[in-house]
Amino acid sequence: MTDRLVIYLIKPSKYDDEGYVVRFWKGVLPSNTLSVLHGLTQDVIDRRVFGNLKIDVVTFDETAEKLPIRKIVRWSQQPHTKLLVCLVGVQTNQFPRALDLAKQFRARAIDVMIGGFHTSGTISMLGMEEPDIQELFRESITVVSGEVEGKWDEILSDCLKGRLKPVYHYAQDLQNLVDIHEAPLPLTSPKTMKHFAKPxxxxxxxxxxxxxxxxxxxxxxxxxxxxxxxxxxxxxxxxxxxxxxxxxxxxxxxxxxxxxxxxxxxxxxxxxxxxxxxxxxxxxxxxxxxxxxxxxxxxxxxxxxxxxxxxxxxxxxxxxxxxxxxxxxxxxxxxxxxxxxxxxxxxxxxxxxxxxxxxxxxxxxxxxxxxxxxxxxxxxxxxxTPLPGSHDHREMKKRGEWMDPDFNKRDSFHATV
The missing domain is CATH 3.20.20.70 (Aldolase class I)
Known part of the structure; x- marks a missing residue:
């Protein structure tokens, strides 16, 4: 029986040109996506959606702090504890790093989800047959496309039941996306803000x-x-x-x-x-x-x-x-x-x-x-830069034009076409 759900919300960094993870002594601006998902999770806790289940939320911004992978793995081995790793706000240049992290956690049977503009944009414009999306499916990494306001309860419930779906696609109809007028407010972790130059x-x-x-x-x-x-x-x-x-x-x-x-x-x-x-x-x-x-x-x-x-x-x-x-x-x-x-x-x-x-x-x-x-x-x-999710990228792909296959370079500071 699961008594505790531990959710790690991680904003991954990227690799530099030599293959090292980019990490700064201090960050500049915190990730809004981390705060949004933290706020949604706190709302689940406040509404007691899962009764007396204890839910812990831990946030990390890898651009400003080292990710304690071993510690996260140890948490997954605690009795009666369910662990969920969410790689959030993943942009195209961060996707290779996010994929590597996801594979490390999946190798230890930890549930992992990836969301953000790369997965959302790719699925929106090109569908789910793209090689990078298919690789996620092969690795049993859950893919999130779109925004999860109003859907987070469903995803967490599936996680607790051990039934996470391969994909949660919430951006099929761009004319009728989720209403955020009264959505739960973002919540920024003081622990994470300690790693930023201007708290x-x-x-x-x-x-x-x-x-x-x-x-x-x-x-x-x-x-x-x-x-x-x-x-x-x-x-x-x-x-x-x-x-x-x-x-x-x-x-x-x-x-x-x-x-x-x-x-x-x-x-x-x-x-x-x-x-x-x-x-x-x-x-x-x-x-x-x-x-x-x-x-x-x-x-x-x-x-x-x-x-x-x-x-x-x-x-x-x-x-x-x-x-x-x-x-x-x-x-x-x-x-x-x-x-x-x-x-x-x-x-x-x-x-x-x-x-x-x-x-x-x-x-x-x-x-x-x-x-x-x-x-x-x-x-x-x-x-x-032709980013997956843009009209330019889709049309270039249709025409068979060359684009640098190294997603690390899709940061608008490298020549990719």
């Missing part, structure tokens, strides 16, 4: 999805193009709780596009209300370059926004058209950035190198134009 820094998702159709993007094929949002009241509750419990005062809101929230005004007003309580939260968010309601930027500043990340991608209109980014209009870039600057908000742009109309001669000219004319405060440059 007062946090992450949170206030919404999911993006209405646009950029061909390089995986978000829209996993979280959908229909915006889904946490209620402003619940967001305020989360920020208030974390402020009093952990002193969390700065957030990176992980929403792919905060500007397309239907409840953006109510969310800003809820955060402004916190400031009036003496809870002074500041945050960074991701937004697009399309037109916004006239008071969006003003309210963002009043709510405590100090920086925005904008997916500019290119200053070449031909590139933007080729990648389905019709919402970006180069002639409006200066005006939009000035509006953010006028509100005292720093602008950090993302820029992609390797788009269809980039050439050795054109790229330096475009970057000079970005620096001298557009003038964002910061820019981060990324190589165009």
């Amino acid at each position: 007062a820094f946090g992450t949170a998702d206030t919404s999911r999805g993006c209405p646009f159709a950029c061909s390089f993007c995986t978000i829209i094929n996993v979280q959908g193009r229909k915006m889904r949002e946490r209620s402003p009241e619940r967001i305020a509750e989360l920020l208030r709780r974390n402020y009093h419990a952990h002193g969390t005062s700065f957030y990176f809101f992980t929403d792919d596009n905060f500007a397309r929230k239907k409840l953006w005004r109510e969310t800003f007003e809820a955060i402004i209300g916190l400031r009036e309580e003496g809870i002074k939260i500041s945050f960074m968010m991701q937004v697009d370059l399309a037109r916004k309601p006239k008071d969006f930027v003003k309210l963002a500043g009043q709510a405590g926004c100090t920086q925005v990340f904008i997916g500019m991608e290119s200053v070449n209109p031909q590139n933007l058209k080729a990648e389905g980014k019709g919402q970006n209009h180069v002639e409006e870039y200066q005006k939009i950035i000035k509006e953010w600057h006028d509100a005292g908000i720093v602008v950090h742009t993302g820029y992609i190198i390797g788009l269809p109309f980039d050439t050795r001669e054109q790229v330096p000219q475009d970057i000079r134009y970005l620096m001298d004319v557009i003038q964002p405060d910061q820019s981060s440059f990324f190589m165009l």
Whole structure:
């Protein structure tokens, strides 16, 4: 008889070019996925879904702390104890490491699940016959595709019965994904935060999805193009709780596009209300370059926004058209950035190198134009990378075009095509 369920939520790292696991002395921002799943598990505990069963939750972010594999294995050998290892938020460049970890645990008969954008995006766009998904099935590693709000009870129940399914596919219909309006709130482990440079820094998702159709993007094929949002009241509750419990005062809101929230005004007003309580939260968010309601930027500043990340991608209109980014209009870039600057908000742009109309001669000219004319405060440059789950990847695969088979390199910092 099982008296105890121990759940290890692990955010795997990746391998560097020499094959070593990437791990830093201190992390920068905690994984929101870890916090979301921790919160869902705590909700199961609070509702006593499994009666008097004792449930322990342990979180690890392998980018900032060494994973105690032997200790985890010893836990699995405790009498009357069921162990479940969940490798969460796995991106494509982290998949090889996640697979290796999963195999180690499965070799010791420990139940293992893998979820995140790699498995979800692959299944969404290519199906379950892909070699990497099939390898998971062969190793009896459970695959999760999509989000598990409203489904976590079912998965844990199957685990306790010893009947985990090969796959849980919750993203079949991208138009009708799970409603997160009143979903359980994320919960960040103080133990994990000890491994981060700024314990007062946090992450949170206030919404999911993006209405646009950029061909390089995986978000829209996993979280959908229909915006889904946490209620402003619940967001305020989360920020208030974390402020009093952990002193969390700065957030990176992980929403792919905060500007397309239907409840953006109510969310800003809820955060402004916190400031009036003496809870002074500041945050960074991701937004697009399309037109916004006239008071969006003003309210963002009043709510405590100090920086925005904008997916500019290119200053070449031909590139933007080729990648389905019709919402970006180069002639409006200066005006939009000035509006953010006028509100005292720093602008950090993302820029992609390797788009269809980039050439050795054109790229330096475009970057000079970005620096001298557009003038964002910061820019981060990324190589165009065909990620499983994107339209670009699927079409390249259909055409039989070469892509580097080493998933470790699919991090936008290596040439892969």
